[in-house]
Amino acid sequence: MSLAPIVRVENVCKSFRRGSEQIDVLMNLSLDVPEGEFLALMGPSGSGKTTLLNLIAGLDRPTSGVIRVGPETISDMSEARLARWRTRNVGFVFQFYNLLPVLTAYENVELPLLLLPMSKAMRKQQVTTALDLVGLSNRMNHRPGQLSGGQQQRVGIARAIVTDPTLIVADEPTGDLDTRSAHEILDLMVELKNSLNKTILMVTHDPKAASRAERILHLEKGQLVSETVPGAPALDSRITSEPTA
C-alpha cells in the first residue's frame, strides 16, 4: 500500500442555513486518505458523515477549507467542472441503490460512460467487464425491479467502477440489505481494493461492516474523535482536529 494521500481534507468547515438558523455540520475537520485504502466512517446519525462524504465526492463545496483529490483541488471548482471531474474520478454507491428504473442493468451501468467520448464497442467492453466483476453478467437485461436488493446493489457497484475511478465512496451501502447480501457486498468491496487498488470510503452504522475496512474513523458532532484499526486492540488514540499524518 502506497502512503501518498490521494484524498486530503484540510481544515474543512461546512455549515448549512435553515431559515435564519445556521447549522455547523463539520467543524475544522482534517483528514488524509492514502491511495488504495479501504476506510470506514462511523458515527451517530446526524454527525455529518454523509456531508463529509459528499464534500470528498465533489457533490458539494465546503464553507471553508481545502479538499484535494489526487492532483486537483476540488473545493474551488465550479459546479459544471465538478460534474465533469466526478465522471472520471469518483464512483458513488448509494444506500438505496438508486438505479434508474427504466433502464436495464446494462444500461444503468453504461450511463456514466455516455458522458465520456467513447465508442459503443468500448462502452460495451467496459460495461461487461464491470458486470462480470460483480458477478451479474447473466442479469444484464434485467430491470432493477426484477433484481433483488443485493443484486441491485451489485449493479450499483458496477456503475460506480465502470469509469475506472480512483475513488469509490459508499454511503451505508449495506444499510438496506439482509446479512447475507451485506456480506457479499462487503466481500466485493474488499475485492475491489485488493485486486484493483481502489481507494474506498465507506460510511456505515454497522460495526461488522466497518470491521472489513483497514481503518475506521469515528465522527461525532462534526469532528473526528477517534481512529481504530480492525483486528488490533482498540487504540484509544483520541484525535482532535489535527491531520492524521
Add this chain to the structure above:
Amino acid sequence: MNSIDEVLLRFTSDWRNPVGIAALALVLFVAILYWEQTRFMLKSLRRNVLRSVLTGMATFILVLVITLVWSILAFLDRQTAAKSENLKAIITEKYQLPSQMPISYATSLAEGAPRNAGDYRVNPAKDSMLWAFYGGTLDPNKKTRENIIFFFAMEPSKIISYDNRTKKYSSMMDDIDQATDEEKRLLNDACREMEKYPYKVLVGPTRLAQMNKRVGERFKVTSLNYKEIDLEFEILGEIPGGRYELSAAMNYQYLQDAIESYNKGKSKDKQHAMTERTLALMWVRVPDMDAFERVAQQISSSPEYTTPAVKCDTASSGIASFLDAYKDLLFGMRWLLVPAILVTMSLVIANAISISVRERRVEMAVLKVLGFSPNQILSLVLGEALLIGCTSGLISGWLTYFLINDLVGGLALPIAFFGKFFISDAAPWWGLSIGAATALAGSVLPAWSARSVKVSEVFSKVA
C-alpha cells in the same frame, strides 16, 4: 417592400419551406447525434405512458385547431394581400348589383380606355378578360339545386393560350400558374376546342356528378337569367383543380351569338331585354399600382361609360372590403383564439413535465452524482418535452393536411365566393414549430428546477 409579403406568403404556404426542412433536419440530427440520450428520454417518457400520451394528444388536438385557423387566415391573407405586380383591375357597373354592362364597353375597356396619345394602353389580347354569367335549369319543371347550372361565360383564349413564338402559356387565371405542364397542355387543347365549337363546355367534377352526366353527353338548359335564350351544350371535359368544383365554363361567343340570332329581324323594342346588359365584369391586368391608377383614372374620366357608369377596383381591394364584415371575427381568431390555444398548450406541457420532474427529483440528483452537469440535466428535461411536442406537432400538422386536402378534398368555407379552401402545404412545419415552441415554453421552468436540484439536499436526509 412588397416582395417581403411574397416571401412571407411563400414561407407560410409551401412544404418546401427551407426553415421547416432545416428545423426537422436539425431535430433529427441532434436526436441521432445524441442517440443514447434520446433513447434515455424515450424510456423516461415510456415510464408513464398514459401521461406522455395524454400530453401528446393535447398538443395534437391544439395543433390541429391552430392549423385549421391559420390555414383560413393565410388563405384570406393571400386573397387580400395587395400585390404589387400583375395587379388585376376589376371593372364593374358602378351603381348596380349584379353588374350588367353593354358588351360594347368591352373593346375599349379591354385596352384600359386610352383616349389620348400617352395614355396607358393595356394589351387586350393578353391582359384583359371579359366575364358574363349564364344560368339555367336542366329541367324547367324541376328547379332543384341539382338541376340548376351556372356558367362563367368568357373567352377561352384568356383561360389559357399558347404562344408558339415564346413557347409559353399565358393565362388570366392565377391558379393556372400552379398547374403542371401536362395539365396546361390538356386545358389548352380544351380551350381551342371551345373556340372551334362554342357549344362545348367545361364542368366542375362535383357539379358533373350532381347532374349525373358524363363527358361527351349533351344537355339543354332553360335559362333563368336570359329568358328564352335556351342553349344546348356538350360536355367537353372537367375543370381541373379544386376551386371550381361546382362551376361551369362556356365560350362567351355562344351566348352573344344566341342573343343576336334572337334579335334578328326584331325591332328595337322587341329585342331581348338583356341585349345591352351581358357584360358582368372585365378583368384588366396591369403591371403595377401606378399603371392601375392611370387606368382607373382613364376609365372614370371617360365620357364613354356613363349609362351605366363603371368603377374600377383591384381584386384584393374588392375582397378586402368584402372581408371587412368579418373583421372582428378574424381579429378574434388571430389575436385571441390562437394565442389562447398556444398558452393552453404550454400550460398542459408545463403541468405534465413539472409533475414528472417532481417525481424524479432523486433520479435527477443521481444523474448529477454520476457526473451529469446541470446543463445536461436541463437538456434532458427540455429534450423530453421537445420529443413530445415536436412529434405530436409534426404528426398533427401533417395529418390535418392529409385528412382535409387528400381525404376530404378541401373544406367548404361558408364565405360566399371563395369556394373550397385547403390546408397549407406548410402545415407539418407549423405543427413542428408550434409543438417545439410550446414544449420549450412549457418546460423551461420545470427544466430549470431540475437543473438546480441540490444533491446534498436530496441525499443528506435530515437525521
